[in-house]
Amino acid sequence: MKKILAAATIASLTASSALAGGMAPAIEMEPVEIVEETGGSSSNLLIPLILIALIAAAASTTTSGGG
16 A cells, blocks of 8 residues: 555656646747649549549459469
8 A cells, every 4th residue: 555655646746847847838830821723624633534544444454264
């Protein structure tokens, strides 16, 4: 029982000294503008079309069964 009490006392003293400094001051940051690029609709469809073509090509390949 004395070991548990000693451990609890050490833990509480350590925690109180760790928090003695308080919080760090807040860092002020300037707001950043987020600008969306306005591309054409074809640029938005290019990557999905490439992915669909790759999936279709992978699905259409057949392997011989060795028969």
